[in-house]
Amino acid sequence: MILLNDAQNIEDYLENGGFKALRRALEIEQDEIIREVESAGLVGRGGAAFPTGLKMKFVKNEKNTPKYVIANADEGEPGTFKDRALMEKNPYQILEGMIISAYAVGAKKGFFYVRYEYRDIAENIRKKVKELRRLGILGENIYGSKFSFDIEVVLGAGAYICGEATALMESIEGKRGYPRIKPPHSTQRGLWGKPTLTNNVETLANIPVIINMGGEKYHKLGKEGCSGPQLFSISGFVKKPGIYEYILGEKTIGEVIELAGGVDGNFKGVMLGGGASGYILNKDYLDMPLCFSDAKKRGVALGTGDIIVFNESVRIWDVLHNIARFFENESCGQCFPCRYGTKRMREIIEKIVNGKGTSEDIKKLNATARAMKIASLCPLGKSAMTAYESAMKNFHDDLMEVIK
Amino acid sequence: MEDKVVEIIEKHRKDDAKLLAILHDVQDKFGYIPEDAIKIIARELKMKKGEIYDTASFYSFFRFKPEGRHEVLVCDCIVCHIKGAEDIIKRLEDEFKVTMGETTKDGKYTFKMVEGLGHCEESPVMMVDGKLYGNLTPDRAVEILRRCEQ
Known part of the structure; x- marks a missing residue:
């Protein structure tokens, strides 16, 4: 395993070559680190799959200082729990990746933002940060170099939207977690208006790996269009739910389900790509390799890498109702299309679940979906209807059966 | 103060x-x-x-009035939902005579429905005073809470 190694204390981590990448990174040029990350082909693991090296380059090239880095551990997608597992088992690799990234872009201060539900983990990360300060791996002149960097751990307080990078920045600044209007992008004007690099914690854990093995070699892990290891959160009706690590493109959805013990009951479908904002897929997708480009070709996305397995007991309208309620609760309320759209979506689906759905309601749902996708300010509103739309495509007859 | x-x-x-x-x-x-x-x-x-x-006031876990001595977060995210969270919620509501979001009359428990505790491998789950309990059944959920009364 590359990411999910068990190294909960510093002795174990150092014994397995921990912080070797950081020491090496401090001896080379900032641009060289970014070049390695770019050639590795690493893309963000927080759902958006944006090229990490490119993001680093944007921040590095900004003249404005100070610069900041953020580790995003506001893992809020239902069905996604891989960041939690990674922070529990291998926290130092994330911190090492964060320090290397900070050095590469020229940041002196970082924030590690953890969701409230993982309060015990935030406490643990705080302890590790103190420990690293004591060891000279954080703070002034890291490993005797000219580079100084420190981390502040920030605990969220219950808001799904804060997983969105600019909402997260507002939250760190002590405000409501309202997403910002882009551009300017946060790589230019992020925290307190300064250039900011935000990465998911799993993304950060890949950085030391890349420095150790070299970008070219890392790039060869996987196939065209996707490189490196990825953590998959497998839950729902499988016999052995949990976190599974595979090289991207190596396994299909069906194979991963089998490796998680197989379906508990009779297979009906899966939800892929980031909990509530993911896609509801049928058996036709079981042969799809878990790779960004394969997913894109089929019109879906891997998102945060979660697979929720449905058996015959799962009713799709019921799932859609749960998702609609989720978005109604979690819409931050800042922009109208999302604030009203999520409410309307929940009301209509509720009517359908209660057996009173008509074809007129389906038309209204489709119109709401379109409007929210066009007019919402941030990805929450834009993706709130992804589950509904994909379910309509893949379980059309099933869904229309109850419509009058 | x-x-x-x-x-x-x-x-x-x-x-x-x-x-x-x-x-x-x-x-x-x-x-x-x-x-x-x-x-x-x-x-x-x-x-x-x-x-x-x-x-x-934007954040769901900040509160502005006193609550019960024990905070009970019952997860009803997609995964917990398809694995029977509704049955657990219904049973807790009956047993403790509250609806989600309320505090019991004796001030012992405040119940909240949440959507994603991040422990989907053990769904359905609930969290009591920060401690997670997984693979719940309605009976087990009640039993766990009765135990923390003692």
Whole structure:
């Protein structure tokens, strides 16, 4: 395993070559680190799959200082729990990746933002940060170099939207977690208006790996269009739910389900790509390799890498109702299309679940979906209807059966 | 109250991300965020009271009135939902004569429905005072809560 190694204390981590990448990174040029990350082909693991090296380059090239880095551990997608597992088992690799990234872009201060539900983990990360300060791996002149960097751990307080990078920045600044209007992008004007690099914690854990093995070699892990290891959160009706690590493109959805013990009951479908904002897929997708480009070709996305397995007991309208309620609760309320759209979506689906759905309601749902996708300010509103739309495509007859 | 809140503020004076950290500590100390504490925070941070409340009220885990002695978070995310969370919620509501979001009459428990505790491998789950309980059945959920009464 590359990411999910068990190294909960510093002795174990150092014994397995921990912080070797950081020491090496401090001896080379900032641009060289970014070049390695770019050639590795690493893309963000927080759902958006944006090229990490490119993001680093944007921040590095900004003249404005100070610069900041953020580790995003506001893992809020239902069905996604891989960041939690990674922070529990291998926290130092994330911190090492964060320090290397900070050095590469020229940041002196970082924030590690953890969701409230993982309060015990935030406490643990705080302890590790103190420990690293004591060891000279954080703070002034890291490993005797000219580079100084420190981390502040920030605990969220219950808001799904804060997983969105600019909402997260507002939250760190002590405000409501309202997403910002882009551009300017946060790589230019992020925290307190300064250039900011935000990465998911799993993304950060890949950085030391890349420095150790070299970008070219890392790039060869996987196939065209996707490189490196990825953590998959497998839950729902499988016999052995949990976190599974595979090289991207190596396994299909069906194979991963089998490796998680197989379906508990009779297979009906899966939800892929980031909990509530993911896609509801049928058996036709079981042969799809878990790779960004394969997913894109089929019109879906891997998102945060979660697979929720449905058996015959799962009713799709019921799932859609749960998702609609989720978005109604979690819409931050800042922009109208999302604030009203999520409410309307929940009301209509509720009517359908209660057996009173008509074809007129389906038309209204489709119109709401379109409007929210066009007019919402941030990805929450834009993706709130992804589950509904994909379910309509893949379980059309099933869904229309109850419509009058 | 004054001394305690000021002490908390001083502890975070050097932090860049102050406000959430202060609010968390105040809530831990008093069980909720009292209005007087908001006044003191506003004065010390040179902010308006409304600005503090504006931020605090956005987040679902900050509370402004006292709650039950035990905080019970019952997860009803997609995964817990398809694995029977509704049955658990219904049973808890019947057993403790509350609806989600309420505190029991004796002030022992406050129940909240949440959507994603991040332990989907053990769904359905609930969290009691920060401790997670997984693979629940309605009976087991009741039993766990009855146990923490003793």
